Amino acid sequence: MCGIVGYTGKKSAAPILLNGLRRLEYRGYDSAGLALSTEAGIRVEKSEGKVAKLAEILGDYEETPGLGDALTGIAHTRWATHGPPTTINAHPHGACPPGGGEAPRVVLVHNGIIENYKTLKVLLEGEGRTLASETDTEVLAHLVDSYYEGDLQQAMTKALAKVTGTFGIVCMAKDEPGVLLVARRGSPIVIGLGEDETLVASDAAAILRHTRQVVYLDDNDIARIEGAEVEIRSLDTGPVTRHPTEIDWSDDAAEKGGYAHYMLKEIFEQPDAIWNTIRGRMDADRGNAVLSGLNLNPRDLADLRRVLVVGCGTSLHAGLVGEYAIEDFAGLPAEVEQAAEFRYRNPIVGARDLVLSISQSGETADTLAAVREAVDKGALVAGLVNVVGSTIARETGRGIYLHAGPEISVASTKAFTSQVSCLLMIALKFARAARMSRERGMQFVREIEAIPELVRSVLATNDAIAKVAERYAKAEHAFYLGRGYMYPVALEGALKLKEISYIHAEAFHAAELKHGSIALLTEEIPVVAIAPEGPGKEKTLSNVAECRARGSKVVLVATEGDEEVDGYGDDVLWIPECPLHTAVIPATVALQLFAYHVARVRGCSIDQPRNLAKSVTVE
């Protein structure tokens, strides 16, 4: 979604801001802009489309006096919510008093949504102010300006008292050059601490090149930044101390490293990403998982009544695998629920329920709201999160970091396989506190530790998968079928295909198809069926036969060497032999590659699919 970068220090701000925006491109956006504090006032440049277009407009800015020597600035990539993605709606938005001329006195960039912007707009227009855009953000800029009397911090504090909604804001005033004012409620803001400089961003990826020492703002924090000085106050309680933390992701990890797309790079990173997730968390001798971040001992686990897993999109699909594994191995009731549904349906949860919230970014608005609902209802709440220091990680207080490394591609790949690996470790820990024997636990540890190698075997078939994908790249619809542990795989495989190739793909429980949806099936609709060796395979193959009888071409995901599948598929993606609960991972990797190659052949924008954002911070 929208991205924010800010800089104040001793270097030229423009290249730092543009480079920061490029690092945020992966989040999805449709216009970009920046504002620089120059001797002649604040200069704002905006453009619809990509950051490259904005850079073109700026031209040879490094050589241009008043641009190249500007030492303070703010920048933004906008993912349209209020008003179309036009230049006029792009951020930054500026404001000046009625009759104050064209040049802005106050300029800001904003992530989030100002819910009462219409009421505020009427009030501001009543004061003679003219607003040019359709955005809620321009209203905010005018509101701050309406309180401005030479002290941006005071003006912002007064303005935010009138605002309902969510925001991550960075603001500058013409009369306070060198000062950035930053505030947060519900939309992440990270402050990067440099030697003679300070950077601000909505996502650490934008500032990693400059510093790894960061401070995360909490909700209702407001910070005044001048050079290297950062002073943080809470809008509720006055001055506060927020301790710096160090980010362990390298700047290189966020680069493509020779791959054509981030998605392909991240697919190929999975053996290492999964290993990083499980490393140091397996106790082979005791046949158990060591998950100290969960802060649950076997006695706590014995008291648990149920596990509720919440998440969205890919994280939700991982959660479904978790539900199966926790019930299967630990005998503990588990349910998975879409986070927004959980939040709004007044769920029955209490002190003996563990709510596991799964989120790669740790910032998904619906998942965060579900976390808060579960906390308010007194449940135990834990996070499975990739981004260290993210809001869900901080608000849950207990949980497990995935350590999968930065995931830049909008389509989630390595986060999913790390999430599933993590959920299998949780199932093991819960099972060992219940009825699972040490011997079975030791075997389970070996099964989990074998996952990176299983993934490597699938990656080695990349060329073969690419050839299969080429044969299906012209399809406009596709059905995915699976049952048991392979049902979430079908859901995730279909999601990958639709996100990046724009083929309409639907996943069904293999048994459900004939209860209605089979009416849609024609020769034009290929069916991807996931049927590795294990319980349920024969039944899925029968469902496959039903599809073939209607003329559909079938791509099977099957176990290497399984002769029973002969004659069922027009094409087969092979995965190595392994138990079904771990087969989820190699089967998903095969489908990630399948979707990737279909999208590649169709010439799609793989890393930044249309309309999508990497982290969905609005409801």
Ligand code: M6R
């Ligand atoms: O950051 P999160 O895991 O909370 O994100 C949840 C979904 O928005 C995300 O998984 C989305 O479905 C991906 N685009 C899937 O590839």
